[in-house]
Amino acid sequence: MSGALLEARGLRLAFGGVKAADGIDLDVLRGEFLAIIGPNGAGKTTFLNMTTGYLRPQAGTIAYEGESILGLAPRAIVRRGIGRSFQLPQLFTEHTVLENIALAIAAREGLWSPLAPLLRHRWREEAMEILGRFGLAALAEARADALNEGARKLTDIAMAVALNPRLLLMDEPTSGVAAAEKMAIVETLVRVLREAGVTAVFVEHDMDVVERFADRVAVWSQGRIAALGPPGQVLSDPAVQREVIGIERHA
Amino acid sequence: MRRGTEATLALLAAAGLLAAAWAAPWLKFVLTIALAKGIAVLGILLLLRAGQVSFGHALFLASGAYAVAFLAPAAPEALLLLPAAALLAGLLGLVVGLFVVRYRDIFFGMLNLAISMVLYSLLEKLYELTRGTDGIRVEPPRVAGFALTLETYVWAMLVLALVLAVGFGAFVRAYLGSPMGQALAGIKTRETRLEFMGVSARRVLLAAYVLSAVMGGVAGAIVGMTTRHVTPLLAYWTSSGELVFIAILGGAGGALGPFLGAAAYELVRVYAAASFADAWQAILGTVLLLVILFAPGGLWGVISGLLGRRAGRAA
Numbered sequence: 001m002s003g004a005l006l007e008a009r010g011l012r013l014a015f016g017g018v019k020a021a022d023g024i025d026l027d028v029l030r031g032e033f034l035a036i037i038g039p040n041g042a043g044k045t046t047f048l049n050m051t052t053g054y055l056r057p058q059a060g061t062i063a064y065e066g067e068s069i070l071g072l073a074p075r076a077i078v079r080r081g082i083g084r085s086f087q088l089p090q091l092f093t094e095h096t097v098l099e100n101i102a103l104a105i106a107a108r109e110g111l112w113s114p115l116a117p118l119l120r121h122r123w124r125e126e127a128m129e130i131l132g133r134f135g136l137a138a139l140a141e142a143r144a145d146a147l148n149e150g151a152r153k154l155t156d157i158a159m160a161v162a163l164n165p166r167l168l169l170m171d172e173p174t175s176g177v178a179a180a181e182k183m184a185i186v187e188t189l190v191r192v193l194r195e196a197g198v199t200a201v202f203v204e205h206d207m208d209v210v211e212r213f214a215d216r217v218a219v220w221s222q223g224r225i226a227a228l229g230p231p232g233q234v235l236s237d238p239a240v241q242r243e244v245i246g247i248e249r250h251a
Numbered sequence: 252m253r254r255g256t257e258a259t260l261a262l263l264a265a266a267g268l269l270a271a272a273w274a275a276p277w278l279k280f281v282l283t284i285a286l287a288k289g290i291a292v293l294g295i296l297l298l299l300r301a302g303q304v305s306f307g308h309a310l311f312l313a314s315g316a317y318a319v320a321f322l323a324p325a326a327p328e329a330l331l332l333l334p335a336a337a338l339l340a341g342l343l344g345l346v347v348g349l350f351v352v353r354y355r356d357i358f359f360g361m362l363n364l365a366i367s368m369v370l371y372s373l374l375e376k377l378y379e380l381t382r383g384t385d386g387i388r389v390e391p392p393r394v395a396g397f398a399l400t401l402e403t404y405v406w407a408m409l410v411l412a413l414v415l416a417v418g419f420g421a422f423v424r425a426y427l428g429s430p431m432g433q434a435l436a437g438i439k440t441r442e443t444r445l446e447f448m449g450v451s452a453r454r455v456l457l458a459a460y461v462l463s464a465v466m467g468g469v470a471g472a473i474v475g476m477t478t479r480h481v482t483p484l485l486a487y488w489t490s491s492g493e494l495v496f497i498a499i500l501g502g503a504g505g506a507l508g509p510f511l512g513a514a515a516y517e518l519v520r521v522y523a524a525a526s527f528a529d530a531w532q533a534i535l536g537t538v539l540l541l542v543i544l545f546a547p548g549g550l551w552g553v554i555s556g557l558l559g560r561r562a563g564r565a566a
Binding site for chain 2 (some may be wrong): 052073074075076078079083086090091092093094095099103104106107108111112113115116117118159160163
């Protein structure tokens with residue numbers, strides 16, 4: 001890891017009287033896996049939404065690779081190399097898994113070839129290769145709305161990976177996934193992202209996942225970062241255990 | 252459905268259409284109009300793929316027809332009038348599209364309706380230019396440099412419409428299978444995802460909108476050259492409703508659907524109007540109700556379903 005890939009400074013955003021971001025300062029380091037934890041309503045997803053251009057902060061700055069991305073539309077931010085996956089997977093439900101991935105590849109390369117088929121040889125090959133990395137090759141021809149939650153989550157992330165991001169923001173990649181398959185899914189996506197050299201920020205509620213896979217943990221509380229550091233240090237902090245983990249484990 | 256099967260069906264339909272026009276000469280006019288409306292509905296099919304229904308696409312059909320009416324005296328050549336009408340409708344589609352693609356669903360549909368009614372009012376009120384509700388008579392233009400007899404001209408219009416229908420049908424089929432076409436379907440299911448893939452959903456919809464306007468303009472040019480009389484009624488909201496009616500009747504699942512729907516619509520209309528002069532609209536309404544209730548995929552859905560079952564049994 002060397003240097004900050006993303007630098008957020010003084011981010012503030014309130015919805016009415018609720019402060020979703022109340023002075024967020026955060027550096028995301030190149031190559032790291034940064035977990036964001038905290039109770040519901042703490043502002044975790046708001047941070048992802050501000051970083052990806054979906055919400056505009058009322059104050060503060062966000063720089064990616066040294067350049068401000070404040071005020072850019074989500075699609076412009078994606079083109080700069082910041083990918084995003086969603087708590088509720090955003091799949092094209094009338095398409096197959098293969099077509100979902102191929103469409104992401106097409107989006108990366110430009111859609112403007114109105115007469116060439118989506119599943120042209122090169123894109124089909126690449127899509128199958130990506131699905132293979134995620135262990136989804138057997139589901140290539142399945143319609144996206146017929147998948148179980150774990151496969152939906154992985155397909156959602158695979159679509160983001162197909163865009164070749166350098167930074168990937170994942171909102172609760174394991175929520176709704178059966179406990180039995182949760183670790184396998186996280187192992188798969190961590191392996192794929194590490195191999196691709198992608199820096200990752202993920203919002204997570206499962207402390208076992210955080211402890212095992214995160215390089216650093218940021219604890220969100222009422223729109224602020226209450227603690228930041230290696231999992232072993234942060235998760236053993238009595239205040240974090242009382243105010244965040246205690247709540248998490250009973251959530 | 253496989254491309255080969257669809258191409259075979261299209262060729263059979265084209266041959267059947269020519270045979271029918273040969274056997275019953277009065278059908279030439281009806282089938283030419285049906286092909287023209289089928290081309291316009293192909294454009295609507297593109298928008299339906301994005302989940303958007305335009306209740307104002309007669310705007311582009313009328314603009315194509317009036318382009319022919321205005322330009323024919325100066326350039327009486329069908330092969331010049333057609334691209335000119337397409338270009339004008341495309342430019343109009345770009346201007347209108349830049350505005351309407353910002354909206355979705357009922358707002359998209361009603362904005363299109365409102366804009367088409369503005370054109371209707373202009374065509375009706377600007378009498379000095381458009382001759383109001385009297386309309387403009389169009390002299391038959393030359394075709395490929397030849398001044399044709401009326402009988403030959405009617406055949407030429409039918410063949411021209413058929414060639415354009417096949418061409419636009421093949422184009423739309425390829426377009427819908429391309430990344431642009433698949434992104435259109437993405438607007439219907441997950442527009443947010445498109446944005447987070449770096450794609451402007453508005454631009455994807457705008458491209459389809461301009462293409463649909465071009466097809467509307469070409470359809471209008473054929474209608475203008477075939478009926479040889481254009482009136483503001485071409486832009487009236489009922490004309491737009493007719494195109495949506497045909498889209499539902501034919502089915503939005505494939506490029507042949509609009510032509511099946513248009514042929515069925517025109518034939519039912521002609522026969523119903525001849526046999527039940529006071530009740531033909533009720534008959535058309537009943538046909539639409541039956542399609543919605545029993546064949547929601549339209550006529551094309553019924554045919555492709557039957558062919559699919561047959562292929563399944565053969566396998």
